[in-house]
Amino acid sequence: MIERTATIASTVGLHARPAAIFAEAAAEYEDLEITIAAAGEPAEDAMDATSVLSLMGLGAAHGDTVMLRAEGAGADDALDHLVQILETNHDTE
Template sequence: MSSTTVVIGSRVGLHARPASVFTHAVAQCGITVMLTDAAGSTINAGSILGVLAMGIGYGDVITLSSDDEAAESVLASLAELLERELDRP
């Protein structure tokens, strides 16, 4: 299993637009990615409803993980995405 920890960079956290951008990127990557918050709750990162329900805010630390062989580069790319401000059109 590969995993990476990331600090959320969007000032509004993973709400509305940032969650949509992120879950779309997960869907496009072609592998199953799981998201775990600081409390230890884990969801499928491709589920926008799951991501929104977690209430992840700016500066929160989350972990992305996957069992796929190609996961390292995908997780690194998704982590870079989450570190940026995603709430701009």
């Protein structure tokens, strides 16, 4: 299992727009099961990273840290890409 941490950069947190951007990108990796959880939460409490509702349910605010996990071929590259999305302020675009 590959893990990465990311800090939420959007100034309003992981609200509808950045959550939708992230979920759409995560869904592109059809061969991987990608999960997300608040930093420090156990892996079994992680949520489906392709679900906008799950992402918004995290309640992640600007500056909060989350943990991404994935397993399978291409997991390293997928998580690197997804971290980049979370660490971009989508409220200024």
